[in-house]
Amino acid sequence: MHKVELSYLLSPQRGKDALIRNPMMDILHAVSEQGSISKAAKALDFSYRHVWGALKDWEQTLGRSLIVWDKGQRARLTEFGEKLLWAERQAQARLAPQIEALRGDIERAFSTAFDDNAHVLTLFASHDAALSALRDQTSAHGLHLDIRFMGSVDAMAALNDGRCMMAGFHVRDQPARHSAAARNYRSLLKPGLHKLIGFAHRQQGLIVAKNNPLQIESLADLTQPSMRYVNRSEGTGTRVLLDDLLAEAGLTPSAIHGYDSQEPSHTAVAQAIASGAADAGLGIEAAAREKGLGFVPLVRERYHLVCLKSELPTPQVQALIRELQSDEWQTTLNQLPGYSGKQAESGKVLSLRALLPWWSYRKAKAA
Structure with a gap:
């Protein structure tokens, strides 16, 4: 049996009939x-x-x-x-x-393509519930976010390769110079080349079964022989965060049964726990609440958006900044479990050196 392929033409006006031409x-x-x-x-x-x-x-x-x-x-x-x-x-x-x-x-x-007041912004970003809510809001105002969720490392690499206009990643406030976050992100971000835009504060912690029947309170509890952990994929910001938290707690990845498992999103981690396939996993509070699960808060972190300095004046980026600074967005963000926008300075262009103090420069010698 022969197959059919459909195609279309763009023209100033329609033809005389409404048939599909062949x-x-x-x-x-x-x-x-x-x-x-x-x-x-x-x-x-x-x-x-x-x-x-x-x-x-x-x-x-x-x-x-x-x-x-x-x-x-x-x-x-x-x-x-x-x-x-x-x-x-x-x-x-x-x-x-x-x-x-x-x-x-x-x-x-x-x-949309012929509307001079409409804009499309390609955004590669670490999985985040607030970004999905932002996409719904901006679309109604003529700004269409083409979001592709992937690991933070891959998202920033895509930005530097010119495959997207903006990237999204997350780190704790004032991450240490020798942290896993610094090792993963320092080479991908350059002061003077990139611009950081505040997006949101969010809560990360352990997603556990409803009412936390295993009484999991910290990462140390995950080392129990019977505990089943579900991890995020390599290159994701949450996996980088876990490595930092384990190092600070004096724990090794090998002590966590399930450390080598990989799930692509916070939602997937929550689903694994909801189905009984795992006992705990690091993720955002919004994913836990959506599935009716328990949540053990561990750390608050900043979710950043980053673009090239040359792209900052473009209509797409400026339209996004206005959306992030709007009262409507602040209301939406504050209604999401575990999120806040005020402390994260949503929509403000922020200093890379101040928020990510990973770079050190030689001080000029006195004359």
């Missing part, structure tokens, strides 16, 4: 109506050579004859050609309402 069907219809290849070509404003070659190509592709090629006789369609035209008329008539609805949906989607 060049083979147009030629077959013209040959049937005109009675010759030359007259069909003239009616379609094609050359005889083009129409004749197209028909031969389609016959070879379909493995069937389309035209009765009797020299000196009126051109006519084969039975197969007639059946093709009949089947196409049936499909067009039956699917006309769906075709019209699809056409309208595509036109509405493309209307």
